[in-house]
Amino acid sequence: MNDYLASSGDNQKEFTRRAFLIGAAQGLGLLMLGGRLGWLQIAEGQRYQMMSDKNRIDVKMMPPSRGLIFDRSGNKLAENHKNYRVLITPEQAADPQQALLMLQELVGLSEREIEKALELVRKLAKFSSVEIKDQLSWEDLAKIEVHLPDLPGISIDVGEIRYYPLKESGAHIVGYVGAPTQEDIESNNIYTLPGFKVGKTGIENSQNKSLVGKVGFSHYEVNVQGREIQEIEHQQPLKGESTYLTIDEPLQRFTQERLSSEQSASAVIMDAYSGEIYAMASHPSFDPNLFVRGMSAETWENLLEMRGHPLINKTIAGQYPPASTFKMITGLAALKAGIINAQTHVHCSGSYDYNRQRFHCWKNSGHGSLDLDQALAQSCDTFFYKIATEVGIDRISQTARDFGLGEKFNFGLSGELSGLVPDKNWKMGHFGQSWRPGDTIVSSIGQGSFLATPLQLAVMTARMINGGMAVIPSILRASSAQSPQWQPLEFSRQHLALIKQGMDHVITHPKGTANKSAIPENRYQMGGKTGTAQVRRITASQRAQGVLNQNLPWEDRHHALFVGYAPLRKPRYVCSVVVEHGVGGSAAAAPIARDLMYKTQKIAPATRQITADKGA
Amino acid sequence: MARGIHIKDDSSLFSRIERLDWFYIGLICMLASIGLICLYSAAHGSFYPWAIRHFIRFSLGFTVMIIIALIPVRIWFRLSWPAYAGGLLLLIAVEVMGHIGMGAQRWINLGFINLQPSEVMKVATIMVLARYYHMASPEYIKQWQSLIAPALIVAAPTILVLFQPDLGTALMLIMAAAGVVFIAGAPLWWFGLAIGTALAAMPVGWHFIHDYQKQRILTFLNPEADPLGAGYHIMQSKIALGSGGLSGKGFLEGTQSRLNFLPEKQTDFIFTLWVEEWGMLGGAALLLICAALLFIGIRIALQSKIAFSRYMALGLSINFSLYVFINIAMVMGLIPVVGVPLPLISYGGTAMLTSMIAFGLILSCQTSKSRHMNRL
Numbered sequence: 003m004n005d006y007l008a009s010s011g012d013n014q015k016e017f018t019r020r021a022f023l024i025g026a027a028q029g030l031g032l033l034m035l036g037g038r039l040g041w042l043q044i045a046e047g048q049r050y051q052m053m054s055d056k057n058r059i060d061v062k063m064m065p066p067s068r069g070l071i072f073d074r075s076g077n078k079l080a081e082n083h084k085n086y087r088v089l090i091t092p093e094q095a096a097d098p099q100q101a102l103l104m105l106q107e108l109v110g111l112s113e114r115e116i117e118k119a120l121e122l123v124r125k126l127a128k129f130s131s132v133e134i135k136d137q138l139s140w141e142d143l144a145k146i147e148v149h150l151p152d153l154p155g156i157s158i159d160v161g162e163i164r165y166y167p168l169k170e171s172g173a174h175i176v177g178y179v180g181a182p183t184q185e186d187i188e189s190n191n192i193y194t195l196p197g198f199k200v201g202k203t204g205i206e207n208s209q210n211k212s213l214v215g216k217v218g219f220s221h222y223e224v225n226v227q228g229r230e231i232q233e234i235e236h237q238q239p240l241k242g243e244s245t246y247l248t249i250d251e252p253l254q255r256f257t258q259e260r261l262s263s264e265q266s267a268s269a270v271i272m273d274a275y276s277g278e279i280y281a282m283a284s285h286p287s288f289d290p291n292l293f294v295r296g297m298s299a300e301t302w303e304n305l306l307e308m309r310g311h312p313l314i315n316k317t318i319a320g321q322y323p324p325a326s327t328f329k330m331i332t333g334l335a336a337l338k339a340g341i342i343n344a345q346t347h348v349h350c351s352g353s354y355d356y357n358r359q360r361f362h363c364w365k366n367s368g369h370g371s372l373d374l375d376q377a378l379a380q381s382c383d384t385f386f387y388k389i390a391t392e393v394g395i396d397r398i399s400q401t402a403r404d405f406g407l408g409e410k411f412n413f414g415l416s417g418e419l420s421g422l423v424p425d426k427n428w429k430m431g432h433f434g435q436s437w438r439p440g441d442t443i444v445s446s447i448g449q450g451s452f453l454a455t456p457l458q459l460a461v462m463t464a465r466m467i468n469g470g471m472a473v474i475p476s477i478l479r480a481s482s483a484q485s486p487q488w489q490p491l492e493f494s495r496q497h498l499a500l501i502k503q504g505m506d507h508v509i510t511h512p513k514g515t516a517n518k519s520a521i522p523e524n525r526y527q528m529g530g531k532t533g534t535a536q537v538r539r540i541t542a543s544q545r546a547q548g549v550l551n552q553n554l555p556w557e558d559r560h561h562a563l564f565v566g567y568a569p570l571r572k573p574r575y576v577c578s579v580v581v582e583h584g585v586g587g588s589a590a591a592a593p594i595a596r597d598l599m600y601k602t603q604k605i606a607p608a609t610r611q612i613t614a615d616k617g618a
Numbered sequence: 619m620a621r622g623i624h625i626k627d628d629s630s631l632f633s634r635i636e637r638l639d640w641f642y643i644g645l646i647c648m649l650a651s652i653g654l655i656c657l658y659s660a661a662h663g664s665f666y667p668w669a670i671r672h673f674i675r676f677s678l679g680f681t682v683m684i685i686i687a688l689i690p691v692r693i694w695f696r697l698s699w700p701a702y703a704g705g706l707l708l709l710i711a712v713e714v715m716g717h718i719g720m721g722a723q724r725w726i727n728l729g730f731i732n733l734q735p736s737e738v739m740k741v742a743t744i745m746v747l748a749r750y751y752h753m754a755s756p757e758y759i760k761q762w763q764s765l766i767a768p769a770l771i772v773a774a775p776t777i778l779v780l781f782q783p784d785l786g787t788a789l790m791l792i793m794a795a796a797g798v799v800f801i802a803g804a805p806l807w808w809f810g811l812a813i814g815t816a817l818a819a820m821p822v823g824w825h826f827i828h829d830y831q832k833q834r835i836l837t838f839l840n841p842e843a844d845p846l847g848a849g850y851h852i853m854q855s856k857i858a859l860g861s862g863g864l865s866g867k868g869f870l871e872g873t874q875s876r877l878n879f880l881p882e883k884q885t886d887f888i889f890t891l892w893v894e895e896w897g898m899l900g901g902a903a904l905l906l907i908c909a910a911l912l913f914i915g916i917r918i919a920l921q922s923k924i925a926f927s928r929y930m931a932l933g934l935s936i937n938f939s940l941y942v943f944i945n946i947a948m949v950m951g952l953i954p955v956v957g958v959p960l961p962l963i964s965y966g967g968t969a970m971l972t973s974m975i976a977f978g979l980i981l982s983c984q985t986s987k988s989r990h991m992n993r994l
Contacts, residue, residue, distance in 0.1 A: 013756045020800060035947065038947075043859060043893065050857050050858075050860025050861040226879045231877065
């Protein structure tokens, strides 16, 4: 039998040594763990703290209410209606499909709506709500409300939807909102909110930044599945700023209504001193609510194909030869250059020959001998042909620019076109031809290459009758009450008065081209100028045959123009009217201007300024 | 040769109770309390479902530990082989049931507890090895033949555990056994050779491990590469650990665990939960408690006059330290994810029971201060 002791001294010593090694290894191991802990928690703690927060905190954006748009006296031009939506929350519904079928019996969902909802239910987390249908009618809303206890998982939620009470009347000014583009989404994360809209046209577009408001934030703590556990921080959304326009709602409605007698027309009514636009209408128009609430493909195609470009605001994007409404410019240029004076007479035989070229006056029989006043009132072409060659295109074009032609005012509506004021350089640059005296002759009566928008024509008229101040149009109501100081133009009051006298006589003189459109009530009387813009050259054969313009196809008929102001003494309001293919300024445009000017004076929008908005 | 043995123990029950190392027991209670706090927090501030059962299990385990501690170590000496044989039978039973039932199964439902035989087996293997080296002469231990028996003793349960398959437990079993061989005085160069061979065998072993195990190792090597896939758990664990900072987020305030970003927070990843809420200070305190337990474990082994007691006490202490190291290193991303609980803190019946048995056995060595040990 082996007689050794398990506890022999040697063995004991060896064990102690080994135990010490084990202890050292364990101590080292623990130290290493402690060191690693310190590294993670102290050295890298901040980084992991951030990662932990990123894990647990989710940010939910809350849409701000879009700012409203008011007219000058507080009438709403764009407002927010409640948009009731019905939602389904899968985790609360025992059987989503069953719930949807029950809902279908109540409010008649289409198969597509059901399919779409079910697909989202399958895709999204069980606790997130899925929209089934929005823009619920009151009737449907009530039905669902009553049956809610029997519809587990179904809920009703209210959002906002834009509404334009003026419908067609305000479409071109106010514009509309629509789904944001990819670019919008990249520029501002507010557009990632489901259903959040961006201003597409008009004021909605130009003032979009201030109308949008500021998004609200809700910082939620979420668990690993993404379910909201509790709210940590809350920041209310900030409602968008309201926009106040210079527009007068009743006058705007009236203007739109008045234009509807024509196939395609536009009109601007403006304050000659402040430049405030009181009404701005383009006919045909469209209901902007269709763009918000959805329209059929048929309606859309109809809008695209309809005669008169309903989607375009022709007051700023329609460019027409100013025609005879331009004669004031030629006259003023001649007066300023000292080429004519009030007494200068020109004989009109019905045409004017220059360099073996014949230029016709609209009146074949001729006007006989007349001065500037009569030439304006009767719109004699020959008078201006005659003086034009002496004045020269440079001075005419400069005067045109002084009065706002060829200029973009950037007054708050997008889509503004600049029209065209031609000169020698322009012609060379565009056609590679030098300017000929014949061009000046044609230009003197606003034909040829000259183009102007109805807004420019209104501005031109305003500058003529306000004492030669370079008023600039505005549509956004200024925050300060005081009227702006405009740059005075370098035209003598005498010359301007002379021009105005001629324009007065257009209406008041028996021979005036728009004498028939005189306002019966004398104190509301207006002055103005007619214009008839050729769309097609009148061929020699047509002239010989005496073809009436109104018998031509619509597209070939002349545009009818009128610029006017009222009242006759100390005018305050100016207007411009363009009737596309309306044949004649005196016949088609002047009567509209008469009604507009009369209504404007009745309403007197200049006095209808409110300081506090009644609607907000 | 019949090798009966008598370990003479002159201690009365009363003197044993008197001798019990209450500081050691106090440390054990502190660990269990940390577990209780963590499980209360893991259930979002509720005793249900984990903390209450953890407490009941600890109470039972505590009783078992005290009883074991008061039983003379010679009894445990005698029960070594029966315990080993019983453990082996249970392992085989699990294996058979696994084949009949569905897929890998690691536990037997005993009604009151889901017993994992592999856990019990670790304790039994250490007991048998301690017994074996108790019997072996120091000279014999230096001869290679002395390794044959321990190799067989370890191989039997290891192979069965590998069949489950549970690579982590198998490796721990081997490491704990190697620990006993080491403290028994086997030549150091054997271990050098063993480690060298193991390293060389790694590439070969790669072909034999399961795909999910390969994935774990790959994930361990680069957890950020796949933060939403397999690397997710370890990434979230590191975030939880790191975000705890010096003083932690506060009791019940651990967002990673409260919001379920932390996986297995009540079991394997409970250390993460603890330091997320209690920070570096809490983590250091826990490590210090473990250090104290290990230190006392060594002291008990050194003070014991009986070879069996020394080997068993230190062997079990090493086993405990392996749990702690592997678990904490795993949640810190230092080693691949293996299913190893943190003793007394993680929620789990078998781990609690075997830990308490092991502590009981260590205490039994401590209370049995025999002056004589005779061999017949």
